[in-house]
Amino acid sequence: MALANVLPTSYEHYTAGGIHVGLNADKPYFTLNERNITIYSGAVHYFRVPKPYWRDRLRKLRAAGLNTVETYVPWNLHEPQPGWFDFGQGGSDMQDLLAVEEFLKIAKEEDLFAIVRPGPFICSEWEFGGLPSWLLREKNIKVRTSDEIFMKYVTRYFNVLLPLLALLQFTRGGPIIAFQVENEYGSTSNPGKFIPDRNYLRQLHRIMTGNGLVELLVTSDSPTLSGTSGTLPGVFLQTANFGGNPKPDFDKLKELQPNRPIMAMEFWTGWFDHWSETHHTRGDEDFYNTYELILKYPASVNMYMFHGGTSFGFMNGANLENSLSDNSGFQPDTTSYDYDSPLSESGDYTLKYVMVKELLEKYNPVKTRIPQTPHQARKISHEPQEIQSHLPFNALLNLSPKLVSQQLVPMENLPINNMSGQSYGYIVYRKRLDIPANSTLTIGGRICDTLIVLINGNMVTKPVSNVNDLNKFGSWRLKNSKLSLGTQNLVGATLDLLVENWGRVNFGYLDQFNQYKGLWQDGVYLNNKQLSDWEIFPLEFKRAWTRSLSGWKAPNKPPIAGPALYKTRLFVNNTLDTYLDMSDWYKGIVIVNDFVLGRYSRIGPQQSLYLPGPFLQQGWNDIIVFEHYIPAKQITFSIKPIYKTRFRNKALQLVDHLLG
Template structure:
């Protein structure tokens, strides 16, 4: 009887006889430890996925035939306040998502190599492209250049990060086979304004080398759009980012670096959503066709994203659709980063997953052991909950952790809080007491709001609620410059004026002059009937877990007779923890907080209507759920087994399947 030989694991195949070399591009094809390899990688960001699910998602990737996982590294989470670090044990609100060392070790245990893109800038539809907002406190800093202050901050951060990555390199027995030097740097090109700074690239490269990074160093850009502007020709390996036309991009790469292998560092599997847009999907047949052409070329590939995950809390990024620097073209991203990827936001299989598995089994000439695809997680629809308690806005502001007197308006980044690192996320409230407001008073806000504003007089909302996308063109949003609002027909003496400004996410991509990312009111003054107001009280509302968990004074919900901001609380009691979605249809705009953790944003204007709530964020027993609603609250909190975006056509419903 013949015995069927057991296939080796990926690591057994590539490390048999010992490790003598890493990933090589010294010939027209990749070799790893002197053995031929085609890289079949997928992007998954550890900070977008609960730690408890890392292994599940990685095993699903390996089961599809992938041999590598690619991840970015977000500086703004790992150094949330200047000089304060969290790599999984630092005590920040995102601590449970940040153990990159553990993530990479699990990747190896699941028989995957790793490609790491450490920044300092990552784009990634992530808040400020992964940069910490406290950098903006340095007046003359020039991000992503060789300017001294910027490089001092990058160097200090890399001195913490790179030793972790160095010890996990392939040639030291770890999973990391390649690291990126900067990210899409060619896209910063502005003829006559800015040329990518190659001294900066060399300084980043030297930083890595000085920390004993010996694996392959690369850059990624669109070769046809930017050539080799964003790399160090002949020194750094160049890869391509694109959605289609792979032959054109790879042919250009071959011209730029002769006798080297071709690789797509970002082959876009789908796309992301901005608030108020239709939900984006990528046609499955088109995805399959382009991936087939990549593999047939032949080229290596990293699918961006393979598993998108979630922009937790306030961590979504944004785009600026034109060359403006004053916020007029602002487009904030949704909390969901599902991306229409092969694995859905909650880790379910889609038709793209089947297509990837089928194509890789056809093209991969190196046969290694592939695990069975794990079962998908159970999704449950918990019973509807009644909102039982609330706090009105006056009660919220009285519990604010800081009250900062200031003669003039300040952006949130300049507030003297968080070890003098300023405020990164959430809301900032500008409050002025003892104001005389005659009837028909006009409120004027010079410049543009960054990004939304609610105007309250004596606790009553005067500005218009956001109930439909067209409202974004009215007062209260970034599209207006020097916006005006009539404060009503009532004479008010000794009134209190409150301006609640939301940071809806900082721009993460564009030209370098679009990274002026101050949030709040800072482009001009605030006027009542052409008289500027001074001497404000400023309250940062960051919704940190320590504050959320200790809110007191809850009372029965008073049925509101007018719209306005407030906190609403209910309790979810569970005997078993399962994944679910919170269905926010019936609410208007705001954030949801689960057990003190800010889960994400919601808005009736869509496309996202549900918030993914993974089981690890719940606990057996009572779970406190708080909603900060800007306008119209609901009396109920509902759940769903499925993600519910607003679809443009019925054919765009999710194609989640069983494997």
């Protein structure tokens, strides 16, 4: 009989004789149910993976030899409006990605323990670090602090979420062995501006334990950079985050909390992409060497990410290149969260996966039954689909809700969505006025985040087709930017200002008053005279609204430059994964069967959008493109992701050979 068949499963090994205690960190090593354990974990975010693929990704993780999966929990998806919660059946546009309880139960079925990081702030290159944008409607709120207003909402959310997770704790027969409190809180330290609020951490601790959480509570930071500023020594186990050279951080952990286990909560397997950058990859040899150093130390480790997945819809986050609060260093993240991790965005194996499997087999002293490596899903490249119809911008606005306001209003303060404002998408500010010849339009302050100007439906701004275009009018990079409106006298003209939210900042000290989207930092001026009395159109691209769109027309030949919707239909017999090749388009979003798949932009690096098979249906499928500038004639497909710079081949033939 093969050895693999006589070995116990991980749960059989750690629960034989019954469950008595959970994960213990009171010795220099972890014990689980009084048996020694080294945690070999990988991050997989359920909200970045189609639900039908959860088991596939988790089984692949276990087949690599890992014993634990780690996931964040995004507050902004689970409470999209104040008091409206969605954990998989709540009716939000993202509900199919939100059944966190089911994800964790599948993890246990696949012989995995779980580490859950419920926040409330999660970073994760996720929109606003997982915080709901409706918090911004509270004028004096101070997020990520013990501020009474902020904690009122945190408490309400946690009082709903945490009882669900409490039922899934290891000592109650579930998979969860640890919870993280907040995330990289030490990184909020900003001398002269912000000092980490220990009372905030104490309040989170009380809420968590008050809701029945009894498993190990941890925090994560760079111990060499933050010391203990982001934790409560003696209350939480501190863990480390880093990309390479683990010894200094591990040695610092030993110094800060002697005789306690050493763990990396985030060993960064790769990195993420910002729009306008070169696609990030990490050398396989560098990854191998660093992972082996961690295992040899020895330390427990969670790979961030093991499988990155996709920030579907408008859920990508952003960074600030500098500490200035004026948004000048804004860096929005791409839709793809491939992360150059051991499993690719579409769940394919990479050479890093083979390395993980090899190293864990070598270093894990506890031998348990490992499942066979699952087959890799087949991809398909469909025939190109010609654009069949389009919906002009004016027709689009005529089908949109309209509000009126004397002054400019940011998305978040619009009186819509049960008074929770607009979270994502676009906002249009319309003004009817006379425009004298040789007029100059000035946008006071900075745009949040990019702007297209139309007069009588005609686009007067230039397309963003390369990185340098972000230094011109219409971008967040310019302050008090000016645009010449031409040499004609226009009487009773319609001025439209279309603003796109590219994602809110997700890292560090969050200056919440810099997170508003739209035009709000100052006024809009024509020849130095401030304009007022606006019509405002929120373009959220919610499923029900997109489904109701009507009035589609045959596409213009040649196409007219400017924002518009373009539609085609795709017939499929088999719902296999594919990629949409958007490299012939300029900038916009793609919607498949009324669901916003994500963003594309010619500036790169991402040039394709992963389209999972479960998002398609047998028969006809609608694909809609909201193109900002100039459309292509067709939608084309690929079996691989496409980047502006050449995608680094991962020696796929070798991978296939090593995986059998």
